[in-house]
Amino acid sequence: KNQVEQSPQSLIILEGKNCTLQCNYTVSPFSNLRWYKQDTGRGPVSLTIMTFSENTKSNGRYTATLDADTKQSSLHITASQLSDSASYICVVYSSASKIIFGSGTRLSIRP
Amino acid sequence: EPEVTQTPSHQVTQMGQEVILRCVPISNHLYFYWYRQILGQKVEFLVSFYNNEISEKSEIFDDQFSVERPDGSNFTLKIRSTKLEDSAMYFCASSGSGGASQFFGPGTRLTVL
Numbered sequence: 001k002n003q004v005e006q007s008p009q010s011l012i013i014l015e016g017k018n019c020t021l022q023c024n025y026t027v028s029p030f031s032n033l034r035w036y037k038q039d040t041g042r043g044p045v046s047l048t049i050m051t052f053s054e055n056t057k058s059n060g061r062y063t064a065t066l067d068a069d070t071k072q073s074s075l076h077i078t079a080s081q082l083s084d085s086a087s088y089i090c091v092v093y094s095s096a097s098k099i100i101f102g103s104g105t106r107l108s109i110r111p
Numbered sequence: 112e113p114e115v116t117q118t119p120s121h122q123v124t125q126m127g128q129e130v131i132l133r134c135v136p137i138s139n140h141l142y143f144y145w146y147r148q149i150l151g152q153k154v155e156f157l158v159s160f161y162n163n164e165i166s167e168k169s170e171i172f173d174d175q176f177s178v179e180r181p182d183g184s185n186f187t188l189k190i191r192s193t194k195l196e197d198s199a200m201y202f203c204a205s206s207g208s209g210g211a212s213q214f215f216g217p218g219t220r221l222t223v224l
Contacts, residue, residue: 089154
């Protein structure tokens with residue numbers, strides 16, 4: 001069954017600290033994996049897109065990794081800011097009709 | 112910066128009524144999508160649209176749903192006879208190519224009473 005599992009479900013960290021969010025998937029065939037940031041009540045915003053051959057990709061303070069062998073991805077956030085408080089969603093694209101969203105990790109940054 | 116816009120931001124309707132959700136994608140984008148997110152649940156893919164026709168659709172996108180690009184700018188999602196379980200946030204997205212980043216709109220919150 002095509003699934004995307006994210007952990008932790010929620011996370012609270014202090015401003016300035018780093019954190020890593022995890023994503024495991026069983027989607028096949030695999031096309032690409034994307035991380036999105038979704039603020040409450042808003043549409044998701046794309047952070048990174050990774051294809052099968054890419055191991056790591058950075059976007060400012062966000063760094064995503066992909067291990068296609070173990071079907072795992074992570075999103076690392078460095079020097080967190082209050083504005084990083086949001087849900088982070090891992091999405092795996094198999095085809096245009098197989099777009100599987102994870103449940104997201106709700107990240108809260110405390111001052 | 113160009114953005115996807117959606118109207119209305121909130122739509123309340125009676126069960127059995129038809130609703131049309133409207134989206135204006137980014138002007139030079141060619142691929143268009145609708146997603147929905149039931150409160151507290153995952154975002155779910157509904158349909159993708161390219162070259163004036165549906166390219167892919169999910170199991171959710173049954174005969175109750177239809178999409179249209181009536182002119183060069185709008186992209187609409189119609190729900191023919193709404194059900195209580197259609198209550199959700201509906202997101203429109205667009206991209207310049209099939210594999211490129213999708214830009215999401217702010218969503219329309221549909222409430223079916």
